[in-house]
Amino acid sequence: xxxxxxxxxxxxxxxxxxxxxxxxxxxxxxxxxxxxxxxxxxxxxxxxxxxxxxxxxxxxxxxxxxxxxxxxxxxxxxxxxxxxxxxxxxxxxxxxxxxxxxxxxxxxxxxxxxxxxxxxxxxxxxxxxxxxxxxxxxxxxxxxxxxxxxxxxxxxxxxxxxxxxxxxx
Amino acid sequence: xxxxxxxxxxxxxxxxxxxxxxxxxxxxxxxxxxxxxxxxxxxxxxxxxxxxxxxxxxxxxxxxxxxxxxxxxxxxxxxxxxxxxxxxxxxxxxxxxxxxxxxxxxxxxxxxxxxxxxxxxxxx
Numbered sequence: 001x002x003x004x005x006x007x008x009x010x011x012x013x014x015x016x017x018x019x020x021x022x023x024x025x026x027x028x029x030x031x032x033x034x035x036x037x038x039x040x041x042x043x044x045x046x047x048x049x050x051x052x053x054x055x056x057x058x059x060x061x062x063x064x065x066x067x068x069x070x071x072x073x074x075x076x077x078x079x080x081x082x083x084x085x086x087x088x089x090x091x092x093x094x095x096x097x098x099x100x101x102x103x104x105x106x107x108x109x110x111x112x113x114x115x116x117x118x119x120x121x122x123x124x125x126x127x128x129x130x131x132x133x134x135x136x137x138x139x140x141x142x143x144x145x146x147x148x149x150x151x152x153x154x155x156x157x158x159x160x161x162x163x164x165x166x167x168x169x
Numbered sequence: 170x171x172x173x174x175x176x177x178x179x180x181x182x183x184x185x186x187x188x189x190x191x192x193x194x195x196x197x198x199x200x201x202x203x204x205x206x207x208x209x210x211x212x213x214x215x216x217x218x219x220x221x222x223x224x225x226x227x228x229x230x231x232x233x234x235x236x237x238x239x240x241x242x243x244x245x246x247x248x249x250x251x252x253x254x255x256x257x258x259x260x261x262x263x264x265x266x267x268x269x270x271x272x273x274x275x276x277x278x279x280x281x282x283x284x285x286x287x288x289x290x291x292x293x
Contacts, residue, residue, distance in 0.1 A: 065237030079224075 006052055007074035009103055010110045013063035015096035023089035026055040029065060040080040048073045066110055079098040119145055186278040189251045194241040198268040206235045207243060214259040221253050243283060
């Protein structure tokens with residue numbers, strides 16, 4: 001029927017500096033994306049992409065960002081992502097880049113993908129783990145996420161990712 | 170005896186031509202403004218950059234010929250970029266603070282077509 005269709009871009013912020021993720025804020029990110037699209041695609045791109053543009057979800061611990069844009073112009077937004085090379089916060093510049101994990105038509109599909117992705121990341125973390133205390137914490141998160149899957153209630157397992165990320169740091 | 174059937178072969182080119190050629194003329198509001206070829210190309214690139222950003226400015230654009238006296242030029246652009254170039258020429262308003270406008274005289278996918286313009290034909 002007649003409705004505005006969107007595309008949701010699930011991106012991960014990758015950076016060497018651990019302070020970079022903590023300085024993520026949705027308004028700062030929104031301004032950064034709009035400026036980058038204006039630089040790369042000009043006035044036309046800035047106007048076309050800014051209509052339905054929004055930062056829908058942001059997780060400072062895992063660095064996951066969910067962007068929304070109109071379906072007709074999602075490729076303009078997607079192609080401008082590799083040109084973001086640093087995040088600026090209070091005068092500090094942190095070099096970083098955005099890795100696009102998934103493009104979905106609804107928030108629900110992106111959420112399902114994120115849950116599976118986080119489960120896989122937990123297993124990878126467990127595999128690469130060196131410290132015993134961290135290993136126990138990650139094993140607890142993994143079993144908890146498996147239990148949640150079995151019980152039929154899927155909560156966003158960023159909580160497990162959060163704890164694992166904190167344990168790593 | 171019936172005449173032998175004539176053989177003929179019809180060749181149809183389905184692929185559109187890769188480049189489009191535009192004959193344009195730059196008009197200034199006040200006279201006495203001159204640009205050399207490099208400044209002209211810089212003006213075109215900056216018009217594209219304004220409207221379409223870095224991606225637009227990177228379009229493969231060539232100035233095939235340029236006349237400094239009349240400020241007219243023949244441009245070549247890849248066919249996918251024709252709409253972008255034409256719209257950015259339309260929206261270009263000024264050069265170094267002086268008002269100007271681009272007049273598009275002729276557009277064709279074939280360079281040879283730009284040599285004869287039926288609009289400039291004078292009938293006796």
